[in-house]
Amino acid sequence: MRRLAALLFGAALVAGCGGSTANGSNGGSSTEGSGTLTVFAAASLQKTFTTLGQQFEQQHPGTKVTFSFAGSSDLATQITNGAPADVFASADQKNMTKVTDAKLAAGTPANFATNLLTIVVPPSNPAKITNFSDLAKPGAKVVLCAAQVPCGTASQKVEQLTGTTIKPVSEESSVTDVLTKVTSGEADAGLVYVTDAKGAGSAVQAIDFPESAKAVNTYPAVVLTASKQPQLARQFEDYITGPQGQQVLHDAGFGAP
Amino acid sequence: MMPGSALRKPLPGRTRRAGSTVPVWMFVPAVVGGLFVLLPLVSVLVRVPWSHVGALLTSESSRAALWLSLKTALASTVLCVVFGVPMALVLARSNVRGLRVLRSFVLLPLVLPPVVGGIALLYTFGRQGLLGSTLDVLGLQIAFTTTAVVLAQTFVALPFLVLSLEGTLRATGQRYEAVAATLGARPTTVLWRVTLPLVLPGVLSGAVLSFARALGEFGATLTFAGSLQGVTRTLPLEIYLQREIDPDAAVALSLLLVAAAVVIVVVVRGRAAQGSL
Numbered sequence: 120m121r122r123l124a125a126l127l128f129g130a131a132l133v134a135g136c137g138g139s140t141a142n143g144s145n146g147g148s149s150t151e152g153s154g155t156l157t158v159f160a161a162a163s164l165q166k167t168f169t170t171l172g173q174q175f176e177q178q179h180p181g182t183k184v185t186f187s188f189a190g191s192s193d194l195a196t197q198i199t200n201g202a203p204a205d206v207f208a209s210a211d212q213k214n215m216t217k218v219t220d221a222k223l224a225a226g227t228p229a230n231f232a233t234n235l236l237t238i239v240v241p242p243s244n245p246a247k248i249t250n251f252s253d254l255a256k257p258g259a260k261v262v263l264c265a266a267q268v269p270c271g272t273a274s275q276k277v278e279q280l281t282g283t284t285i286k287p288v289s290e291e292s293s294v295t296d297v298l299t300k301v302t303s304g305e306a307d308a309g310l311v312y313v314t315d316a317k318g319a320g321s322a323v324q325a326i327d328f329p330e331s332a333k334a335v336n337t338y339p340a341v342v343l344t345a346s347k348q349p350q351l352a353r354q355f356e357d358y359i360t361g362p363q364g365q366q367v368l369h370d371a372g373f374g375a376p
Numbered sequence: 377m378m379p380g381s382a383l384r385k386p387l388p389g390r391t392r393r394a395g396s397t398v399p400v401w402m403f404v405p406a407v408v409g410g411l412f413v414l415l416p417l418v419s420v421l422v423r424v425p426w427s428h429v430g431a432l433l434t435s436e437s438s439r440a441a442l443w444l445s446l447k448t449a450l451a452s453t454v455l456c457v458v459f460g461v462p463m464a465l466v467l468a469r470s471n472v473r474g475l476r477v478l479r480s481f482v483l484l485p486l487v488l489p490p491v492v493g494g495i496a497l498l499y500t501f502g503r504q505g506l507l508g509s510t511l512d513v514l515g516l517q518i519a520f521t522t523t524a525v526v527l528a529q530t531f532v533a534l535p536f537l538v539l540s541l542e543g544t545l546r547a548t549g550q551r552y553e554a555v556a557a558t559l560g561a562r563p564t565t566v567l568w569r570v571t572l573p574l575v576l577p578g579v580l581s582g583a584v585l586s587f588a589r590a591l592g593e594f595g596a597t598l599t600f601a602g603s604l605q606g607v608t609r610t611l612p613l614e615i616y617l618q619r620e621i622d623p624d625a626a627v628a629l630s631l632l633l634v635a636a637a638v639v640i641v642v643v644v645r646g647r648a649a650q651g652s653l
Contacts, residue, residue, distance in 0.1 A: 192620045260520065262602065267620040288520040289602025290609075292617045300602065304504040305519045 154182040156351055157203060159194040161210035161338065162295060163234065163312055167371045168208070168359075174367070175358050182351060190293055191215075191269060198223060198343065205346040206355055208338065210234070211269040215339045225349055228339035230376035231360045232368045234312040236273050236334060238326040239301050239319070246307035251277065251328040254285045254308055262297050262306040265290040270297070273334040274310045280333045298323070312336070317372040337376060417634060424631050425624045432628040440606040441614035442632065448522060448610060449590040452529035456586040460537035461579060465571070467538065468545035486535040493531050494599025501527060502600075524601035525608050529590035536589050537582035544578025545571075581644050588640040592633065 160168045165188045172184035187194065187204070191214040198207055199221045207224075208231070209215040215228050240248050246259040254261050263285060264271030271290065278285055288306065291297045298315050300306040302322040316325035340359060342352040358364050365375065425432065432438065466472070467479050485493055499505045501518045511518060518524050552574065556566045572579070594612040601608040603617065611629060619626040 190620070196619075196623070265603065265617055265620075267617050287604065289604050291603055292598075292613075292620065296598070296603075303498060303502060305498065305502050 154179070154348070154351065156182060156184045156205050156348065156355055157187070158184060158206045158208065158355065159187045159189075159198060159202070159204040160206075160208040161191045161194070162188050162293065163210055163314060164188065164208055164338070166318060167314075167367050167373070170367050171359055171364055174363065175355055178358075179351070179354070184355065192217075198345075201345075203345055204343055205348065205352040206340060206342055208340040208359070210338055211272075211336055212339060213269070213272075215341065218341070218343070223344050224341040225344045225346065226342060226353075228341040229356060229360050230337050230339050231364070232338040233374035233376055234314055234336045234338065234372075235327075235374065236270070236277060236310050236331045236336075237313045237316050238308055238328060239298065239311050239316045239323040240308045240326060241301060241304050242321065242324050244307075244324060248308045248326060250326070251281060251330050252283050254310070255283050260288045260305070260307040261285055262289045262291060262300045262309040263287040264294055264297055264310070265292055268292055268294075269336060270294040270310070270312065273336055276334040277310075277330050281330050312372075314372040335374070338373075420627060420630055420634060423627045425628065428624075429628045429631070432622075432625045433632065435625070437605055437609075437614060437618075438625065438629060441609055441611045441629070444522070444525070444606060444609065445591055445611040448525045448529055449587050451526045452533055452590040453583050453587040455526070455530045456534050456537045456590075457579065457583055460534050460582065460586070461541060461572075463534075464538045464541035464545060464582075465567075468542045469550070483535045483539060485532050486539070490532055490593065490595030491599050494528060494596035497524075497528060497531060497596060497600040519600070520602045520604070520608060522607055525593075525597055525610060528596035528600045529593045532593055532596055533586035533589040536585040537579075540582035540585055541575060541578045544575045544582075548574050548578075584640055584643050588637065591636060 158168065158172070165186075168186055168188070172186060175184055176182055187197075189197075191209040191211055194204075194207065195209065195214040195217040198204055198218050207215070207218055209218075209228075215224075218224055219228065238248060238251065238254065240246070246253075246256065248254065248256075248259065253259070263274050266272060266275050270293075274285075277283075289300065291300065294311050294315055297306075297309040298311050298319055301309040301311075302319055313325070313327070316323060340356055342349055342356055346352045359368070360376075369375070433442075463482065467475060467482075498519070500507055501511065501524070502508050503512065503517070503519060518527065552570050553566050556570045557563075561569065592612060593610070594616070597608065597610060598613060598616075603609045603613050609617070611633060615626045615629045615633075618629065
């Protein structure tokens with residue numbers, strides 16, 4: 120048992136060292152590989168980026184774009200822990216800063232989209248919500264994002280600016296969880312991004328409110344130093360900031376950067 | 377210690393060292409497997425911010441999550457015992473037709489992904505669910521309440537108690553029960569005076585396993601109950617959320633659950649060594 124403990128300790132030390140060297144030795148190789156691009160993108164970009172990836176593959180025969188869609192903070196953590204990605208597209212500046220601070224970004228992040236909050240209610244609108252201040256109505260079951268995640272930060276900002284105090288029945292850790300609580304009919308209303316509401320189609324009714332303009336979420340993307348094919352990665356970044364990429368994002372409800 | 381253990385004779389050969397018959401080369405994959413399980417736990421311990429772990433664990437949100445977790449896991453353990461013991465008895469002792477099929481379904485939550493369990497509960501107890509309108513008429517709203525957390529935990533933890541107790545019941549056999557019956561004891565008397573004291577260690581280890589499963593419940597809770605401090609945000613949900621902004625706090629809270637798991641494993645293994653599992 121004691122020998123095993125010693126072995127474990129040794130293994131832990133080795134693992135610790137391995138981690139730090141992996142972080143330090145990025146960007147060494149610059150060989151143009153088989154043409155597979157790995158893009159880490161925020162969960163809210165799933166639909167648009169899948170489309171953009173297909174378009175990009177068509178225009179660059181021989182290339183393959185694979186995506187990892189998750190919460191921006193999950194992705195930032197994975198990248199700073201050495202996950203092999205070529206491009207990072209974040210749903211907010213804060214998580215992008217984590218990556219740039221760790222010196223893992225090759226170049227300056229480019230903003231490619233913005234997103235606004237909107238109210239979503241079930242099609243029957245049981246709590247008769249018509250504007251932002253209605254969310255504070257007693258008895259209305261409102262679901263928000265937790266303040267720890269980007270959509271929650273934005274929700275809180277609007278609350279503060281409008282002097283509204285919402286008492287949510289749940290603070291979810293992702294915007295998609297907020298949406299499903301409304302589409303399943305459990306909640307009377309939720310605050311999600313315009314693009315989420317649009318993606319949900321007729322399962323929800325979206326109620327836009329002017330105050331949302333005070334909490335605009337900006338999406339930045341950057342090529343990572345870990346990329347084995349930085350040129351191709353940069354082409355992808357150019358593609359999403361270029362006219363064709365912007366058209367797809369616009370169609371999904373994203374605003375221009 | 378337990379009333380049941382005095383009745384059980386030690387198995388012959390239990391004290392013999394089993395190591396002598398294991399081929400030496402088997403140790404290589406065994407150690408690799410062991411490391412695979414232990415190393416991640418060691419990695420958590422290495423990452424724990426020991427200098428301010430106290431402050432992290434006593435923050436308002438941590439205390440709320442810990443208290444809620446203990447409360448709900450205890451409540452669901454009670455529900456597991458109340459419903460699981462009769463279920464195990466019926467499954468192990470009665471010979472009703474179709475029991476075998478029923479048994480497989482009852483144990484389903486054991487292998488079902490918890491998030492699927494959460495969705496299933498939502499469509500049963502949710503506002504739009506199968507029982508939703510009935511519950512609504514009774515003035516009961518379950519979604520987003522602590523009750524929903526307890527339901528989610530009970531759903532996933534119940535099979536642990538049923539399975540473990542059913543095993544104990546089958547291993548114990550029916551000799552003493554048969555004797556008691558021939559001496560004129562009625563079924564209820566046999567249950568209270570003979571069966572339950574005999575399998576009490578099995579009930580206890582089953583309850584401990586259920587408690588552990590309830591304490592760690594995440595997927596079904598997140599899907600079915602939501603996440604609000606002090607109401608539905610249990611320790612695993614708090615860890616998941618804290619990870620977003622304060623990984624140190626998430627690690628400190630993880631330490632709590634690892635410690636709880638160690639205690640539980642020691643307790644259950646202790647029971648198993650006495651032959652009750």
